[in-house]
Amino acid sequence: MAMNETTSYEPHYREQTSRPNNLIRLAALLWRNALFILLIGIICAALAFGASLLIPNYYIATSQILLDPEGSRVLESDLPGQPRAVDSHVLNQQYIITSAQVLSRIVENEKLYDDPKFGAADPVYPDKESRSNLALDALRKATSVAAVGKSFIVNVSVKSDSPQRAAELANLIATTYSQVRVEMNSDVLRRTGGGLAAQLDQLRKAVEDGDRAVQAYRAEHNLADIQGRPDIEQRVADANTEISRLSAAVAENEALVAELNRARNDRQYLRSIPDTSLTPAIISLRARYQESREEESVQATSLGAQHPSLQAARARTQSLASILDEQLRNFSTATSSNLARLKNQLALSTSNADALKTNLNSDEQTMVRLRELQRKLESDRAVYEAFLLRTKQLSEQQGTSSENPQIISSAEPPLRKAGPPRALMLAGGGIFGLILAAGLLILRDQFRDEPSELQMVRAPQKLPAPDADSDREAALLPTSDKTNAPPVPPVTKSNRIVREADTKALAAAAGEGFDGLARFVSSSLKPSASHTIMVVSAGPKNRSPYSAFNLAADVARLGRRVLLVDRATHDPLLTAMLLPEHGPGEAGTREFYDVESTPYLQFSPADDRETSKALRDAVDENGEAFDLIVIDGGVAAKSRIHSSLRRDLDDVFLMQHEDDTGSIVIALVTLEESGMENIKVIRMTRSGLQY
Structure with missing residues (x-):
């Protein structure tokens, strides 16, 4: 919504102004005290330069290791493991790199316990164990491990007063870590494979005993096995299938007999019976009968009731009707006989199935025991096969590593010392001094002569005498x-x-x-x-x-x-x-x-x-x-x-x-x-x- 363009509303802002917030006055204040500000800056720069001289020189060498937790899959038995979380796995490896298992080997191999900067430093301990512990602690303090982003790459950095010594120790730590990881994986595979092999004999014996128990029980109770099922169960299943087939045939024949009886009484209903339910003779007679009826109807509409052609057509229709009725009666009789035979067969199959079910129920306790033995055998066999497969896989993997840590960047002697450059410290101290001096001057001026509320209010303006328009x-x-x-x-x-x-x-x-x-x-x-x-x-x-x-x-x-x-x-x-x-x-x-x-x-x-x-x-x-x-x-x-x-x-x-x-x-x-x-x-x- 636009404002009314004919009227302007300009409020009277009563902004308060104070001298520290006045840019012109602030610039004048800093200019008047420029020498003081410059002096403080020079003093702070000198202090920073002196502090840089007191800081001892040190160098940092870094070696990069690719952890590669998936490793190289060179064998078919090298099954891929579950995906690992990057953060947790890298954190675990960082602790392993700085662990005593890795660093103590370097202390022993390089004899750091006799180095004046490690184990032989003041105070000097007479026994080797104390010096080794002192060297291990000094090496752990000089070593730092950091992950590179969210990757499986870690940086191993070593700080020392000698660039060559820093690079040498960083490379030794990376190499020793790779050896320790291979040994740890091999030891795990060896111990796991040995434990599984010790149980294979017991599992194989359990499978053999279970198989013998199942066969002995079948022979004792005369239980045959047809396609994985007991013979009595197979016969019950076959009897039920036969009963289902006979029941369907009986129902079909009963429906056909009912349709034939109705067709004998109602010739129009005969037309609705499908051809698949009738004999070829009945189908032919039905067609001839329908044609004769149609011819009789045509002649009845065009000729007189006593016309010889009409009389002949009627006689032909009645003759066909008699023959058709005879065929329907014979077909119905044959179907009824077949229905009776099917019913007898259904009754015999039902009685046979009932007898089989009675025998099956009487032998149920025997079958319960047999199924229990079979389940135990299947369970023992599955466990034995799993142990046998895993033992073979572990035996193939011995000598190889599921992980493959690689040194992707060896440490090189650094060319420059670590820490901030001396020129940067000098410039930082000078800038800090300038800012500190300027801030002190502004605070002193702010609290020394703070204006009152009456002085901060704008002085009233002198206006001419108002007229009618103003x-x-x-x-x-x-x-x-x-x-x-x-x-x-x-x-x-x-x-x-x-x-x-x-x-x-x-x-x-x-x-x-x-x-x-x-x-x-x-x-x-x-x-x-x-x-x-x-x-x-x-x-x-x-x-x-x-x-x-x-x-x-x-x-x-x-x-x-x-x-x-x-x-x-x-x-x-x-x-x-x-x-x-x-x-x-x-x-x-x-x-x-x-x-x-x-x-x-x-x-x-x-x-x-x-x-x-x-x-x-x-x-x-x-x-x-x-x-x-x-x-x-x-x-x-x-x-x-x-x-x-x-x-x-x-x-x-x-x-x-x-x-x-x-x-x-x-x-x-x-x-x-x-x-x-x-x-x-x-x-x-x-x-x-x-x-």
Whole structure:
């Protein structure tokens, strides 16, 4: 929503300025004390240079190791393991590299216990064990291991006062670690393979005993095995299959007999019987019978009842009907005989299956024991085969490593010493000294001559005498400037009206969108509920008086009782525009002024005093509470809202103009730090209000 282009609202910012924040004065302060700042910088640079001379020279050599936990799969028995987590595996290897198992070998091989910089250092111990422990501790302190990102590469760094010694020790640690890892893997494979081989004899004997027990039990109880199933179970299954087949055939023949009997009585039904259920003779007779019927029907419609051709057709039809009936009767008789035979076979199969089931139930205890022996045999055989396969795999893997750590970068003697360069320390000390001296000067100047609140307020401006065209500009002056203005007569009951001429500058155009916002607000209002809304501007320009007045006026035009309150004490622009005759002494009266151009709208001017009485208790001249209270809060970053008023707020409307994009974040943070809730951001663009 675009602002009214014919009116400009420029708030009077009362910015406080102090001497440390004044850039010109700060530059002058630093220039006057340039020698002091330079002296402190030189002293700090000299101290840093002296400290660099006291630091002993040392060198760091680094060797890189690729852990490669997957290793080289050269054998078919080298089965891939589970994927490993990079962090945990690399951390484990770092501890192994710095462990005593690796470093103690270097101490023994290189005789570091007799080196004056390791085991033979002061105090010198007479026994070899103490010197070895001292050398091991010194070597561990000089060694550092770090992973490279999220990879399986680690850097092994050794610090020493000799570059050749540092590179030599770093390479020795990397080589010794690779040997230790191979030995550890081989030892694990050897111990695991030996443990499995020791159990193979017991597992093989258990499988053989189980197989003998199963065969002996079958021979004892005469239990045959056909295709992996006992013979009695196979016979029961075959009998059930035969019963199912006979039952289906009986049902099919019964249905066919019923259809044939119905066809003998109803020749039309005979046409619906499928050909697969009839004999070829019946199918041929049925077709000839249907043709004779059709010929008889045709002749009956064209010839007389006593015509010889019609009589011959009828005789032929009756003859075919008799022959067809005879064939149907014979086929039905044959089908009935077949049905009886199938029923007899079904009864015999059922009785045979019942007998088999009776025998099977009587032998169930025998079968239970047999299945138990078979399950035990299968379990023992599976365990034995798994142990046998794994033992063979481990025997093939002995001598090879499931991991293959490789030294991808050998340590080289460093050409330069480690630590920060001496020139860098000198420059850093000098810069630190300059910053320290400048900071001390600023702090001393800040606390030595801090200005008072009265000195920080801008001096009042001298303005010419106001005329008819500049009354409103005079009303926009700060309170301190209004003391020089001519006295204003006190407000009485007769002139407590905001004149329409004073509201024209604040009135918005018809299409700017405040009517839509007013309907949105009015739809949720309850009568006499004193719903309180504060309107603030994102800044830096104070546009909240314009938005608050138009919102309150449009809601009042909808028939709601609205109270417009100016609480922008830092910049009471709304009071200056609506009540240019409002004097400074009248701020404490808290009178409500009727707006001449808008019924149901009353206005409460700015008041610097705080009161414990909440705005929700405000009533109009009829003693009724307002439906809506709209409060002008001014710029959000400058608003100072009393806690009693903050508790009464239902909503906060933050008006953001297109030019206020950079101030919206500061406004939101200020409102949230002030304890404001239910903040709604309303954008004022050239296409209308967006809320």
